[in-house]
Structure formats: structure tokens, C-alpha cells
């Protein structure tokens with residue numbers, strides 16, 4: 001069960017003009033709760049002017065073998081007008097305490113032998129840095145190819161950390177950088193990494209059909225383009241893992257609200273306790289549950305982070321949008337509570353499964 005605790009900021013490192021890395025100290029008694037998989041994220045919570053803001057940031061630090069880590073490092077990039085990222089870049093200081101949810105997320109790679117590859121854009125490097133660093137340090141039979149894109153060298157997050165990885169594992173780590181707004185002296189010509197470009201680039205870089213896992217992370221356009229390129233190259237869906245950081249404009253809710261029954265209830269099980277509550281017209285099932293159980297897990301409320309995932313025990317729902325769950329998860333019966341609306345009069349969700 002996801003929980004919030006207050007963690008102290010142990011370091012604030014400026015990465016670029018518009019991004020920082022925050023290191024959070026985890027006291028010994030909480031370390032097991034914050035034990036994480038490489039690729040997982042933390043949700044940070046802040047109440048400002050009576051309004052609660054939550055944002056999800058990926059952990060960039062590696063996962064050591066054995067003991068749970070004493071610190072966790074996350075990368076934060078400034079989003080224009082972003083309430084939390086502006087606060088993080090301009091106000092958070094050494095020694096501050098932040099409210100931090102225990103780690104979550106299924107965009108993960110536990111260390112295993114094999115060849116792995118990632119296509120990332122902008123701050124999408126953050127979880128992949130943890131994945132690649134952990135993998136190469138702990139699994140001598142693993143190799144990793146990182147294809148990253150950004151606007152310019154100056155805007156690229158974790159340049160030093162990625163260069164270190166290359167120095168430490170010159171034979172097992174391959175790095176390709178594409179800059180969209182800067183001429184490069186060596187390597188790729190400038191321009192965006194879109195589907196067409198990836199479809200010709202990837203087979204020239206590595207044996208696409210021998211890659212055991214692909215990790216795509218960044219803005220929606222890049223991830224969707226890379227996914228289509230890989231599928232066209234014959235890569236099976238089960239080998240492609242995706243995490244989307246930004247969806248520019250959300251498509252309008254799909255199904256008509258008129259499909260909803262006049263009266264409906266949701267029964268939810270959360271942290272071992274259940275309850276049944278009426279769903280108010282137009283609200284998501286997450287909002288119904290939150291009115292009665294403020295401890296229900298969520299972060300983005302936008303169908304992107306997956307924190308509100310729940311198992312649909314009975315009944316039927318429609319989801320407005322889903323950028324977080326893989327098709328295997330929806331086929332297995334999982335839904336995003338923040339995007340779900342009842343189609344049947346009774347719906348039962350289990351947040352503990």
C-alpha cells in the first residue's frame with residue numbers, strides 16, 4: 001500500500017538551466033518501505049494556498065545489491081507554468097522536508113542477462129538512467145544501448161552520469177545522442193527522432209530482433225513514434241515497455257456520459273478495508289473513493305502515471321484515456337480509477353491487488 005512520509009532533502013544539484021536533481025535521505029526505519037526497482041518513481045505532494053498538488057518524478061539513482069538505499073535521487077524538469085516544478089527549481093533547499101509517497105511504477109527492469117535498449121527524449125532519461133546503471137553494475141552478462149534525444153547539449157539532463165556509464169562499461173554500453181536544435185560534430189545529424197528516422201536508424205545500430213527488452217520514455221509523440229517503428233520492424237509488443245511523461249493535449253473523453261446509469265455505486269477495497277459509496281454524476285471512480293477514503297493512491301489524475309491502478313472485480317467501466325496501463329494489464333482486468341466511469345449500476349474495485 002502506497003504511503004506518504006516526510007523525507008529530508010540531502011542535496012539539490014542543478015543539472016541544466018531548467019532542471020535539478022533532488023537527493024532525499026531515507027531514515028533507517030523507512031528504508032524497507034522505500035526499497036525500489038530500477039525505473040520506478042516517487043510521487044511528491046505539496047499543499048499550497050489550500051490546494052493539494054501531486055507530481056510524479058522518476059528515481060534516477062541505481063538500486064544497490066543487498067541493503068535498501070539510504071538516499072533516493074529524482075530528476076525534476078521545469079514545466080512551463082508547472083506548479084510543482086517551479087517550486088522545486090526555485091524554492092526547495094537543502095534540509096527541507098518533502099512529503100514523498102513510497103515507490104511505485106511498473107516501467108522496471110530487474111537485472112538479468114541479455115541485450116536491452118532504450119529510446120528516450122528529454123527528461124525521459126531519468127528512469128532509464130537508474131535501469132541502465134543498475135543493470136550494468138549488477139549483471140556482467142548484460143548490455144545496454146541508449147538512444148537519447150534532446151534539444152541541445154546545454155538542455156540535456158544527466159550528461160555527466162551518462163558519460164560515466166560509458167567510461168565504466170565501454171564494451172557493454174552503447175550511447176547514441178540526437179540533438180534536434182544543434183549541429184553535432186560527430187554522430188547523428190540534427191533533427192527530431194521520429195518514426196521514420198528510428199525505423200532506419202535502429203537496425204543500423206543494433207540487432208533489433210535480438211533485443212530482450214525495449215524501454216521507451218519521454219513525451220507522447222516520441223514514445224508513440226518509437227513504438228510504431230519497433231512494431232513495423234517486427235518487435236513483439238511484449239518486449240516493448242513504455243512510460244509517457246507528457247501528453248500535450250488530452251483527447252476529449254471518448255464515451256458519451258449518457259452511457260452511464262442514472263444511479264451507480266462503487267465498492268472499493270483499499271489497504272484491507274472496504275466500503276460502498278454512490279457515484280456522483282460525471283465524477284471518476286477515483287474521486288468517489290477519495291471523498292470517502294482520502295488515502296486512495298493517485299498522482300496525475302490524467303491517465304499517465306498509473307498510480308491509481310485498481311483491479312476491476314465486478315461490473316463494467318469506461319476509461320476516458322489510458323497512457324499508463326499495458327494491454328496485458330487491461331486484459332487482466334486492471335483499470336485506471338482516475339479515468340474510469342461506471343457503465344453498470346454496481347462496480348467493484350480492489351486497490352490492493
Ligand code: FES
Nearest residue numbers: 299300301306338
Ligand atoms: S492518477 Fe495518474 S493515471 Fe490515475
